[in-house]
Amino acid sequence: QSVLTQPPSASGSPGQRVTISCSGSSPNIGSYTVNWYQQFPGMAPKLLMYSDDQRPSGVPDRVSGSKSGTSASLAISGLQSEDEADYYCAAWDASLNGWVFGGGTKLTVL
């Protein structure tokens, strides 16, 4: 069971907006910033969002991140078939003295 909780799956039709949540607690998301990673089957993960809401270069602006209290969210608007992948959140946890990942969310584009 992961310290950060994500829904196992999410879906949307092309062009729609989908949101993936990441729920934590005070020692992790409540105190530290959140990163998001995208992983395609058979590939290494890739940084998608850092410091809650900052996009690395090359990530389109239809992808956005936010955080409120002990929860974070990743939103993808204008959904495209190439967005179909697994998504993971991660944060430092002060009580565990280490990094924690969410269990991952499989995004399906219908």
Place this chain on the structure above:
Amino acid sequence: QVQLVESGGGVVQPGTSLRLSCAASGFTFSDYGIHWVRQAPGKGLEWVAVISSDGNNKYYGDSLKGRFTISRDNSRNTLYLQMNSLRTDDTALYYCARAGGTSAYYGIDYWGQGTLVSVSS
């Protein structure tokens, strides 16, 4: 460009040891912390360990403390993971990944392609 190339994986028996290596290039290795992350077949990402840029600070995942040791050689631009008393549930793809800064508190910004460790009798 940032490159991280893991090696040292293989098939080993339970109770044995294995040392993974990660060769870094394309950036100033001694300026960055480095993580190990693993992924069991068909499962999610599990953070393993992180080491600060100077090697003085190391942190480990709860389930791994005492069996795994992370280290680095900045003169060789190489990261290591010594894994002892391996168990079948250590079977996974092990990724080396760069932190976004010097300390262990920076999250991952670049990932290697991983090396596969299979623990089986």
